Amino acid sequence: MSRRYDAYEHYDKYEDYEEWFDPMRTDRKARRRRKPKANHAPKKRKEAIIEELADHLVELEGGFKPTYTPSRYEKAWLIASLQPFYEQAIITDVLALVKGGKEASVYRCAAHPSTGETLLAAKVYRPRMFRELRNDRLYREGRGVLDADGHDVTGGLHRDRIMRALGKKTEFGVQVAHTSWLMHEFTTLKTLHEAGASVPKPFLAAENAIAMSYHGDEAVAAPTLNTVTLEPQEARRVFDEVMHTVEIMLEHGLVHGDLSAYNVLLWQGKVTVIDFPQVVDVHRNPNAGALLHRDITRLCEYFARQGVERDADAIFGHLWRRYLRRNPEEVLADLSRAPGWSEG
Ligand SMILES: Nc1ncnc2c1ncn2[C@@H]1O[C@H](COP(=O)(O)OP(=O)(O)O)[C@@H](O)[C@H]1O
Ligand SMILES: [Mg+2]
Structure with missing residues (x-):
């Protein structure tokens, strides 16, 4: 058995569960082994974390070089978040930031022709590590916790562990909450769009972002x-x-x-x-x-x-x-x- 540090045991324990919530994580697992992240190191300043993330960019970009030039601060998570849409032929480019908010930023993207659209909106959720989860108790009552496939896991085998993690706001717990929040938006869009409601048409949900129909034109997004x-x-x-x-x-x-x-x-x-x-x-x-x-x-x-x-x-x-x-x-x-x- 390979030598392990206590600090990483925590990761291994949750890896299985993490995967359901976050299939994208498999890639990152490999990277983590090469370059383990110090989860238990003293808390880093946000700026330091951003620098570190930006250093991974070469690795992440993989030919995906958006037209829109984000600030250094924004760049790492933007590219990491939209990469799946690029890889799965949903978008071909990021054209502009439509609106940056507290919870999420929305980008105007060039759609891949296979989508049948010319433009798409990508709603990128703030990275979970910088998110101050809003007091979501009011909303969470009586609704399931959704994994990355949109399945409710509160009835499942690992219910207790998941609920405990959510309660304790561990890293895993924060991730579960984050994924669940995003998947509630995605599954709702699907349901309502299929029912003929006036909502954006959803295309794909990734770990950190949702691709949906864009409302507006090449120059401006639809006003609220x-x-x-x-x-x-x-x-x-x-x-x-x-x-x-x-x-x-x-x-x-x-x-x-x-x-x-x-x-x-x-x-x-x-x-x-x-x-x-x-x-x-x-x-x-x-x-x-x-x-x-x-x-x-x-x-x-x-x-x-x-x-x-x-x-x-x-x-x-x-x-x-x-x-x-x-x-x-x-x-x-x-x-x-x-x-x-x-x-x-
Ligand atoms: N599909 C879309 N097409 C065009 N603009 C959009 C679309 N979705 C969101 N926006 C713009 O992005 C802003 C933020 O999106 P929203 O889903 O309201 O997230 P939040 O308010 O939580 O940040 C909206 O106020 C709107 O201006
Ligand atoms: Mg809003």
């Missing part, structure tokens, strides 16, 4: 509603379209959970609802009613400014009765009693 002023007539149409997608979600037992004018794109009259990692199961998450109510309230606030007056409580009540066959008063009364949880 919060930056757009609408004529009342157009506003009414857009509102109905967004609500139609909310209803398709409810038909599938889903609530968006972060719906607002910031997560709706409008391009040449076409509405696209985006940003689904935090979706909740309406039948299993006890916060679903409150989240749906907040989603609708935020939408109504925006549309009121566009000259469309809609009663959020009434719409919520109608939907709750129709899709849950339950009395909305349970939720509404609760909301007025406990204004406690903050508007995220």
Whole structure:
């Protein structure tokens, strides 16, 4: 048996599980053996880690030299994250950063002809080691933990180990949470797109990124509603379209959970609802009613400014009765009693 350091035992123990969550990791395993990472070394400064990552670039690039020139800070994880899309003939180039956010950055990419598209959007999640996982308890209740194939692992053989890791926020736990978060977005996009909802068409999920249809053109991405002023007539149409997608979600037992004018794109009259990692199961998450109510309230606030007056409580009540066959008063009364949880 080869000599082992205590520090790496930790890795070996979890390798099997890691692989399910993260098939991409197999490549990295080999690299890790050659050049073991000091998991237990004193905490490095972020900058030092970035430098180190950037040093691996030669190895990672493998002919993939994007047109878009990211900052050194961004480069390592961008290339590592998008490499699978390049290798699997989904994209051929990265053209521009559409928007960089706290949770993720979205890039405009040149699509591989086999996709039937000319442009694609790649949503790259922040690398897990730099992610401050948002307080996701509210959303996580009653939903499965998804592995890299989109399978729920909470019923499986390793449930206890996985739940323990999630609770303790070990490196493995953070990775499980990260993969699960991303796969919830991907599987939701698939379900909703197949159901005919106005959402991006998903193409491929990789360890750290999702490739989906791009909305916009070569020069600019579709604006989000919060930056757009609408004529009342157009506003009414857009509102109905967004609500139609909310209803398709409810038909599938889903609530968006972060719906607002910031997560709706409008391009040449076409509405696209985006940003689904935090979706909740309406039948299993006890916060679903409150989240749906907040989603609708935020939408109504925006549309009121566009000259469309809609009663959020009434719409919520109608939907709750129709899709849950339950009395909305349970939720509404609760909301007025406990204004406690903050508007995220
Ligand atoms: N498919 C897409 N096509 C064009 N632009 C997109 C697409 N998806 C996201 N964007 C842009 O990227 C931004 C961030 O994406 P989003 O999914 O909302 O992530 P987050 O808000 O968590 O950072 C959006 O506000 C939108 O401007
Ligand atoms: Mg968003």
